[in-house]
Amino acid sequence: MHVATYLMFEGYAEEALNLYRQAFPDVSVSVINRYPEEAGEMAGKLLPTRITIGEHELMLADSPSAHEFTFTPSTSIFVSFESEEDLIQVHDILCHDGDVLMPLDDYGFSEQFAWVNDRFGVSWQLNLP
Missing domain, CATH: 3.30.720.100 (Signal recognition particle alu RNA binding heterodimer, srp9/1)
Incomplete structure (x- = not known):
């Protein structure tokens, strides 16, 4: 599978x-x-x-057809990084013209975390454990 x-x-x-x-x-x-x-x-x-x-x-x-739905942050792509530098680079690119749901910060459950929607509405959770 x-x-x-x-x-x-x-x-x-x-x-x-x-x-x-x-x-x-x-x-x-x-x-x-x-x-x-x-x-x-x-x-x-x-x-x-x-x-x-x-x-x-x-x-x-x-899609060849228009739909009444789009992406939602309730489903997101979760990415774990090995370096803060890589996380920041990806964060800056994805959130340009997008939406920041949770700004890059230490929320206690990881060193750095951010939750963003890119400019197309795809939701990304970016994590440095």
Whole structure:
């Protein structure tokens, strides 16, 4: 069995992919799939695309339909870091034009912790144990 997190966007999955490549230097992209030219306005947008951050696989895709729902912080991607420098770098990139739910600080349960929504609404919990 394999489990991955699936992130569905409305036309900006590639922008999110580029943001995650910038934030996480160890991102590997295993498969990029695109809608074909005959898909009209969806042409070139991302079909399910697999990336790996650390040991966690994410799938990013653009939906051809608008939905009444979006991302919610009740589901977030939790990332543990080995260095404060790496945490700060990722934090600064992800929260640019996003929302800070809990600012970077020592909350007693770890050395440093932050909870942010990136500019696409994807929720990230960033932790330095």
